[in-house]
Amino acid sequence: MSAASVRRVRTHGGSVRRWIGVGAALAVTAGTLVAAPVAAEPNSEAPAAGSLTGRTVFLDPGHQGSADGNRLTKQVPDGRGGTKDCQTTGATAVTGKKEHTINWDIAQLVKAGLESQGARVVMSRADDTGWGGCVDERAEAANRSKADVAVSLHADSTSVGADRGKSGFHMIVPSLPVPDATVASVQAGNGRKASEAMRDAFKRAGFKPANYAGVKDGIQTRSDIAAVNLTRVPAVFVEMGNLSNPEDAKNLSEAKGSSAYALAITNGIKSYLATAPAPAPVPLAPGEADPQVDGSELEDLAALAAVGPLIEELAGATSLEEAQALLLAQGADVSAQVLKAMLAVVYTLFGGKLPI
Structure with a gap:
């Protein structure tokens, strides 16, 4: 996802609503429960984005x-x-x-x-x-x-x-x-x-x-x-x-x-x-594999990066129908990947409070 797209989400109310609408379309297509997310209470404070790294x-x-x-x-x-x-x-x-x-x-x-x-x-x-x-x-x-x-x-x-x-x-x-x-x-x-x-x-x-x-x-x-x-x-x-x-x-x-x-x-x-x-490092037992080094995180990042162009197209969709048509042309696996990317973007930009 480009920096320009992030700026558009941050600065234009119409674009924000479009992203949320696309999120609803993604939810329908991927068969998840995120069709109508709601915001937390205004006084619900969330730590800054990226605060859980490590x-x-x-x-x-x-x-x-x-x-x-x-x-x-x-x-x-x-x-x-x-x-x-x-x-x-x-x-x-x-x-x-x-x-x-x-x-x-x-x-x-x-x-x-x-x-x-x-x-x-x-x-x-x-x-x-x-x-x-x-x-x-x-x-x-x-x-x-x-x-x-x-x-x-x-x-x-x-x-x-x-x-x-x-x-x-x-x-x-x-x-x-x-x-x-x-x-x-x-x-x-x-x-x-x-x-x-x-x-x-x-x-x-x-x-x-x-x-x-x-x-x-x-x-x-x-x-x-x-x-x-x-x-x-x-x-x-x-x-x-x-x-x-x-x-x-x-x-x-x-x-x-x-x-x-x-x-x-x-x-x-x-x-x-x-x-x-932060927990102190725990020595591994003989023969024990490090559970953090399994490649899954890298695979997730690669999968999300691969659908970047599709996310750009979705950002420009003018209706839920258009967004759904784009997704259906890609297949269910891509829809699930885009949904995950959308959740990450929205959660990060709005600090855990979805702007509905």
Whole structure:
């Protein structure tokens, strides 16, 4: 993308709206949820663009698309000296949308926002169709990633049918102490700071803390969450809302609400990392590969650079129909690449606040 195009987006309201419109067309073509992103609250401050360079974030969209070939009730360590089920299927919103898909869709938007700021993002699962691993395996994956912070995305459910009285988000923190001394130290310190930073970002974005299950100002303390009990990097366990509540479920299921949640989560991560010390280099074990040197970042950059001319054409499109026609002529893979580029451009130019 040329400097001239960036200047045009910055200085002309019509061009800004055109870019956002093109983003909507990209979303339709690529089959994502970004058709109608929304802005964070005016007082929601985001760190400067590029502030996450050198940082690693582990993202865990809870549950999985399929458990075929795996036994959900297999007993695995719970981090407290006992065991628990390997995994669960997750909830279903009163809108009919599955929790695992809600978690996945929002995680993809968060990933794009973080990467646009220079972060390296490691995902707990590769897609929303297959298996994603037991809870202990995901915690171990977070540990191996040596992430600055690990964020697990979930959505609660309080009843099979509609529950209009219970709503809101909360962060789950572990009851202390945890038997593993390293986990106890990390989660009592930076883990708690990260959870509170995320709570504050949700509140700044206009989301209300949960009014049930003993939640106090957006924080719930529990001992049974293995994802936190076993994680040796700062962990944030987010229950974004109550899928049994019609309003929460609608917001989590639709494009506009999903984008608002994604921006709040991204800004929560950025707010925490802005104050968190950079981790000291951890020596690799004999035979262990450096997880940062896998070539994926270079491949992503090369792919985005390759579609630069197409982005220029899209910037000049005068209607959504024209933009969609350009994309459809290129194929779905290019559409997905352009969508990622658009998210990066918009997020960077507007500091995490989309100008709708």
